[in-house]
Amino acid sequence: MTNIPAPSAGVAAGATGPASISKGMVPAEREAAAAAAEVLLTGDVAVVVLNVTSVGPVFTWGNAAFERASGYTLAQARERYGQILSPGYQPVVRAQFAEHAIDGQPFTMTLPLVRRDGSEISVPVTITPMRDETGTLVRFVAVQQGGLEPVATPPPDLGYHSRNALETVARVSDILAEVNDEQALDAIVRLLTRHLYTWCGFFADDGVLKPIGGLTAVGRGAKQGPRGRSAADPEDPVGRLFAATSMRRARIAMDAVEVPGSASAQLVDHVRTQMGASLKPGGELLVLPLLVRGRALGLLAVLVGGLDDAEGSEAVLELVARRVGQAMDHRQLYEAEHRVAEALQRAMLPEQDQIEGLDVWTYYAPNAEHAQVGGDWYDVVHLDDRTVGTVVGDVVGHDVEAAAAMGQLRSVVRAFATELVDPGRVLTKVDRILENMRMRRPASLVYASLTPCDEDAGTWSLAYSRAGHLPGLWISDGEVRELDGAPGRLMGFGIEERQTATVRVKPGDAVMFYTDGLVERRSRTIQEGVGLVREILVDVVAASSSATTAADVGEALLSRLSEPPEDDIAVVIIRFPQPAGQDGADVPREAYWRLAADVDSVRMARRLTVSTCEVWGLANTMAAELVVAELITNAVVYGWGSVGLTLKDAGDGLRIEVQDNNPVPPTPLEVHPARVGGYGMHIVTRLADWGWRPSGVGKVVWARMRPEIPQDLV
Structure with a gap:
């Protein structure tokens, strides 16, 4: 080896050495580097x-x-x-x-x-x-x-193997804290086999013994296998560990003959397959339960034999099993809390009535980093035969308490909106109720009511009141204005009378209400975000040469504001089309159905699509039927909960929206001759322009039908 007395000698060999660093330096810089x-x-x-x-x-x-x-x-x-x-x-x-x-x-x-x-x-x-x-x-x-x-x-009897084992336990803790849940067990296996054991593996009871590599792969109890049995078997030494309530160990000789099909036999067969010709005779499997709170979530098995001080490492192996069990238990508790939060959120999902004579687009997305539950919401509802009410609100927080407070506030607002209608009076009444409720979370909202003007068909009176909320945006005659009237304090802070502001909107106008999650990012202020939204609205609406739907505006906003949201988002866009029966009428026709997550829903959706297209006089009914069938099939097979189907005719083509509760987007699979199925989105791509957006705890997949069908599909 070459001695390196100073950086200018041996260390300088290579591009990263000081010699290369000094290239291009002026004398003063070289002197400073030498110092x-x-x-x-x-x-x-x-x-x-x-x-x-x-x-x-x-x-x-x-x-x-x-x-x-x-x-x-x-x-x-x-x-x-x-x-x-x-x-x-x-x-x-x-x-x-x-x-x-x-x-x-x-x-x-x-x-x-x-x-x-x-x-x-x-x-x-x-x-x-x-x-x-x-x-x-x-x-x-x-x-x-x-x-x-x-x-x-260290004590004199703590040998090489024990020191190595103790260091390995510390590294296991690091892995459980740092490595992705899906890969944690695989990483621990690599660690243990690198330093302590010839072979190692983790297993769960899935009716049969199931190898697992991540914390999320653990079942929630023993499952029945294809023959009605479980890996847990009181007559089998390995099977007994699945029912263990205290830490115990099982030793299985690799050359022993186990009962065929038993957990012990499955484990031995698995190790023999994994080790192959490298398996040495005389080996023994040491198996421990992944124990936590008196129940076994799985098993840890290692192959011992031929290692110094292997007996002394059993206590260390027990520590590893307990720590892994605790990590699995924490993961299950988190998932249980996540399911409770999602169930609560689904019960409080925003609602949108079908509004005749208005083009309405709504969007809701809780921040995915906060258990899919938050305090933002919207409602678009009929208050009576003539009046439509809409509210967009934001309760501070992203947890279950925020969602609960949101549910309370939403119910109170809706109740008084139906009774009083006038926005200022509604929010004043809500303030007084909240004072007695002692709601601990601050909340902002904007509430608006829309009533058609009898003397001018197509014109609506928009009355609104704001409680510490961002102004809405009003798009009219190529300009974007702020609905900044009737400002007020946050909800529940005082009982003084609130004000109501009123504007008249005409056909072709649009209004938008939203929460700050749409515009605010760490990289920009709220004011900068609002300015960007105004620019997008001008580009999409004011500069459009053809009729633009509320959905067009909403999708453009989502695509241009492409950064991941850092807060919950709620948006309502209402466009005021020309009324039916007048020249240039552009009221979008719309139909909505809620379907069960069942195969029969596919046939029902096809029938509904065909009959609706015939009533509306739309062409290419067969193509629309095919697209709906593919999207509904995906929602039934891969989604969760019921499925929503919306058909919209805005005059420039049929728009299809399918909603389910699975947030994972659809993915066209690679075409392969050995694959059965998986071509649905390829068909949709041939027939329509499509995309998706988050919605509630799930997603909406939309498709806009093209006017012509490819000849090879006719």
Whole structure:
């Protein structure tokens, strides 16, 4: 090995060395760099260089601080490199080097070193992989990042294997905290087989013994297999562990003959298949339950035999099993809370009545980072035969309490809206009720009522009142104005009379109400977001040469505001078309059905589509029927809960919307001759322009039919 007395010598070899760094420097910069290198060489921070060789990293050079800390000269350190690192930790350290040699990223760890006098010290370091001009890894540079801590002398009977096991347990905890739930168990298997055992695996009871690699793959109890049995079997040593209420172990000899089909036999067969010719005779399986709160969520199995101190590692293996069990239990508890939150949210999903004479588009999306539950909501409802009410509100928070407060506020607003209609009077009454309810969450909202004007067909009177909420936007005659009248405090803060503002909207106008989640991001202010929305509205509505539907506006907003939302979002867009019976009438015809998540719903949806298209006088009925069938089939097969089907005719083609409660978007599968099915979205793509958007806890898949059918599909 080459001695490296200073950075300008051996360390400079390669593109990352100081020699390459100094290229292009002016004399003053080179002098400053030399001064910095001098401090690094002679200061109190230990620096070590390890060259990469065919046998792994090898100690090459260390500075004066390293010599003082270790008690070794450089020559002694190079000669005794294998003795400097505590022997029980060497495999773990080597594994860390091997992992980061691939990704090339700096990493931190604590190295336990044995000093020349026999004492041990703990050194926190940052280790940086270095590559040459060709990109080949040539060395690691370790720099001390903290003080040196003495390590207590271990008991004399704590040997190499036990030290390695204890370090491995610590690494298991890191994996459970850092690695994705779907990959955590696979990562632990790699760790255990790298340092302790010949083979390792995790299993769950899925009617048969089922290998698992992630925390989310664990079942919620024993399942019946195809022959009516479960992997849990009181007559079988491995099967008994699934019913264990306290920690116990089972040992299964690899050459023993187990009852065919039993969990023990399945486990032995699995290991034999996995190990193949590398399986040595005389091995033994050690199996432990993943125990938590008196129940086993799965099993941990390892292959022992031929390892020093294997008996001493059983206690460590028990610790691993308990920690994995706790992690699985926490995951299940989280999923249970998630399901409760989703059920609550579904019960409180916004509502939109079918409004004759108005073109309405609504959108709701809770922030996915907060358990799919939040405090934003909207309603568009009939207050009486002539009046339509709409409300958009925002209760602070993203948890179950916020959703509960939202439900209370929403119910109160809706009740008084039906009785009083006038927005200012409605919110004043709600304030007084909330004062007695002592709702602990602040809330903002805007409530508006729309009434047709008798003296001017197609014109509507829009009355509204705001409670600490962003102004709505009014698009008219190519301009976007703010509905900033009737401002007021947040809901529940005082009982003073609130005001009502009124405007008249005419055919061709549109209004939009929304919550701040639509416009606010960490990268921009609310004012900047509102300005961007105004620009989009001008582009889509005011600059459009043809009739633009409320859905067109909404989809354009979602596509242009493409950043992931950081808060809940609720949006209502209402467009006022020309009334039916007048020249240029453009009232969109709309039909909506709620269908069960059942195969029969596909046939029903096809019949409804055909009959509706015939009544509306639309062409290409067969193509629309085919698209609806594919979208409804996907919603029934892959969605959750009931399915919503909406057909809209805005004059420029049929628009189809299918809603379900699965948030995962549809994906066209790659065409393959061996695949059965999976071509539905390819058919939809040939016949229509389509897309999707989040909606509530699920999604809406929409399709706009093209006027012509491809000839090969006729």
